[in-house]
Amino acid sequence: MKKITLVLLLAASSLLFFSCKGGSRGAGGAAVSGTKEGAVSTAYATGFSVSYTDDGCLVDIQDPMREESQSFHYMLVKRGGKPAHVPEGYTVIEVPVQRIVCMTSLQLSNFICLGELDRVAGITSTRHLFNPEMRQRLADGRTSKIGIEGNFDSEVILGLDPDLILISPFKRGGYEALRGVDIPLIPHLGYQEMTPLGQAEWIKFIGLLCGGEEKANRVFSEIEERYNSLKSLTADVAERPVVLSGELHGGNWYVGGGRSFLAQIFKDAGGAYFLPDDGNSGGLNLDFETVYSQTADAKYWRIVNSYNGTFSYDALKAEDARYADLNAFRNKGVIYCNMREKPFYESMPVQPDVVLADLIHIFHPELLPAGYQPVFYELLK
Numbered sequence: 001m002k003k004i005t006l007v008l009l010l011a012a013s014s015l016l017f018f019s020c021k022g023g024s025r026g027a028g029g030a031a032v033s034g035t036k037e038g039a040v041s042t043a044y045a046t047g048f049s050v051s052y053t054d055d056g057c058l059v060d061i062q063d064p065m066r067e068e069s070q071s072f073h074y075m076l077v078k079r080g081g082k083p084a085h086v087p088e089g090y091t092v093i094e095v096p097v098q099r100i101v102c103m104t105s106l107q108l109s110n111f112i113c114l115g116e117l118d119r120v121a122g123i124t125s126t127r128h129l130f131n132p133e134m135r136q137r138l139a140d141g142r143t144s145k146i147g148i149e150g151n152f153d154s155e156v157i158l159g160l161d162p163d164l165i166l167i168s169p170f171k172r173g174g175y176e177a178l179r180g181v182d183i184p185l186i187p188h189l190g191y192q193e194m195t196p197l198g199q200a201e202w203i204k205f206i207g208l209l210c211g212g213e214e215k216a217n218r219v220f221s222e223i224e225e226r227y228n229s230l231k232s233l234t235a236d237v238a239e240r241p242v243v244l245s246g247e248l249h250g251g252n253w254y255v256g257g258g259r260s261f262l263a264q265i266f267k268d269a270g271g272a273y274f275l276p277d278d279g280n281s282g283g284l285n286l287d288f289e290t291v292y293s294q295t296a297d298a299k300y301w302r303i304v305n306s307y308n309g310t311f312s313y314d315a316l317k318a319e320d321a322r323y324a325d326l327n328a329f330r331n332k333g334v335i336y337c338n339m340r341e342k343p344f345y346e347s348m349p350v351q352p353d354v355v356l357a358d359l360i361h362i363f364h365p366e367l368l369p370a371g372y373q374p375v376f377y378e379l380l381k
Contacts, residue, residue, distance in 0.1 A: 038214040043224075045201035047189040050208070055083035057208060058090065064192045065281045070169075072187055076208055091184060096211030097163040101146060105345040106199075107166045107188045108134070110206035113219060113350040119210060121160040122146040128306065130343035154181055164209075194281045196265050196352030197227055203350055219350075226353035227268075230360060233367045234270030241299035241363055243271045243335075244291070244328055248320055252285040262302075265352065269359035270367075274298050288322055300362065301328035302377070306339040313380065334380040335362055342376055351375075 040050045040057075047064040050057060056077035063069035075090040077083050086092055101122040102108045108131075111120050117133055122144045129135060137143040144160060147153040157165070157178070164184040168191060178185060190202035200223050207216025243266045246255045256262040257280025263273035274295050278284070295301075307315065316334065317324045328334060337344050348355055358377040361368050 038217065040204045040208055040213050040217065042201055042204065044195055044198040045190075045193055045204075046198060047192055048202070048205055050204075053085075055085055056081070056092075057095075058087065059205070059208065061187050061189060063189060064194060064198065074186065093164060093184060093186070093209070095209055097209050099160060099162040100209070101157060101160065101162045101165040103149070103165070103167055104188070104191070105129075106191050106349045107206075109346055109349045110190075110203045111210075112346070113203060114206060114210065114212055114215060116206070116210045116212065117143075121162050122157060124148055124152075128339045128343070128345065130346055152178060154178065157181060157183070190349060194259055194261055194264065196261060196268070196356070197224055199261060199349050200224075200227075200352050223350065223353055227356055230353060230356050231268045234268065234360060234364060237270040237364055237367075240267075240270055240272040242274050242295070242297050243300045243302060244274045244295045244298040244326070245302040247303060247305065248288060251287070253288060253291045255284050255286060255291070257281050257284055265356060265359065269356055270363045271300070271359065288320075292322070292325065295326060295328070298326070298328050298333075299331065300333040300335050301326065302335040303380075304337045304339060304344060308340065311336060311338060311380065316380075332379070332381075335359075335377050336380040337376050337378075344376055348376065 039052060042049060045064070048059060048061045050059055052058070056075050059074045059076060061072040061074075073087070073090045075083065075086055075092050076095045077092055079094040079096065081094070083092065097119060099121040100111075100119050102111065102120055103124050105128070108120065108123060111117050112131055112134070117131075117137060120134070120137070120143055123129075123134070123138075124146060125148050126135075126138065126145060129138075134143065138145065144156055146156050146160075158181055162183055164186050165178060166188045167178075167185045168189070169185075169187050188202065188205070190199045190205075193199040193202070201220055203220055204213070204216045207213045245262055246253055255275070258273060258275040258278030259281040260283075263275070266273050275284075303316075305311070309315070313329065313332070313334070316329070323329050339345065354375050355377070357368065357372070358374045361372050361374055362377065362379060365372075
């Protein structure tokens with residue numbers, strides 16, 4: 001029965017890959033109402049929280065990686081509504097929003113999954129854009145390119161007349177140039193979440209903006225069920241292979257910390273991150289010697305890039321001959337995804353279950369049904 005259930009879950013994951021489109025007082029003294037039907041709450045995401053008042057929905061956003069960081073506060077009210085009381089420090093946003101500008105593929109993935117691309121008026125780089133509907137929208141002018149990070153076209157943005165712009169304020173993005181356009185800038189901090197389900201749960205935030213809370217809740221619940229069912233398969237595995245991630249760039253090897261998103265998904269897949277004692281949730285810059293000394297027992301090495309051509313062990317060695325000294329290289333343990341060929345960042349944020357299944361297939365293939373076909377990650381041949 002368990003295997004039948006797993007087969008159904010994996011089939012559902014594959015389908016998603018191709019089709020995902022009271023009396024207390026709240027902040028500022030606003031009266032918090034009882035839980036309403038279809039209300040949004042968070043179980044994994046720590047970057048945003050939601051509460052409801054008689055006038056609307058209060059959304060508080062903060063950096064998931066830093067307790068002491070700038071916070072952002074919004075009151076979502078029904079379009080055309082006039083709230084009787086707006087808590088101090090809150091910006092009123094009318095929902096459902098009609099025109100939005102997205103700055104990242106992670107943000108766009110939420111709109112694709114919810115089938116809300118009609119609301120996306122502008123996007124940044126289309127370098128690794130796969131979604132056929134969005135490509136058609138760009139071709140016929142329904143959605144516009146607004147430039148790239150650090151070089152946004154303010155005139156194009158103003159011409160789009162968006163209700164709001166989703167930003168990533170803790171990334172280098174040149175957002176200061178946008179602060180003068182008099183359009184609300186709202187952070188989407190899913191990329192800062194430290195767990196795969198925490199990142200995926202930001203789909204509820206987009207559901208709130210689009211007036212689709214119930215659908216967002218349902219979609220996330222399905223993601224959560226598939227992810228946790230797959231995760232349970234590895235709970236008692238006896239051996240957990242050590243996994244390295246990243247590559248050298250400009251002499252530095254950028255890796256996620258020991259409490260990062262990657263470390264968590266490797267663990268959930270029955271692996272072990274190569275920095276088990278590191279307490280950082282953000283990224284680290286290491287030199288090759290440090291990485292080499294930490295990876296003597298690393299069986300696998302995860303790489304995501306946009307190599308132009310056929311990526312191979314020879315191509316990897318040509319980038320830096322020292323790579324060939326790594327245990328995962330010598331034993332053909334490179335886990336690879338080419339962003340030129342697969343919609344990784346466009347789909348992965350709302351498909352952590354699919355990513356998890358790919359990794360389990362590599363780490364512990366006996367746990368999945370025979371014939372499982374990887375979607376994102378495969379062992380480099």
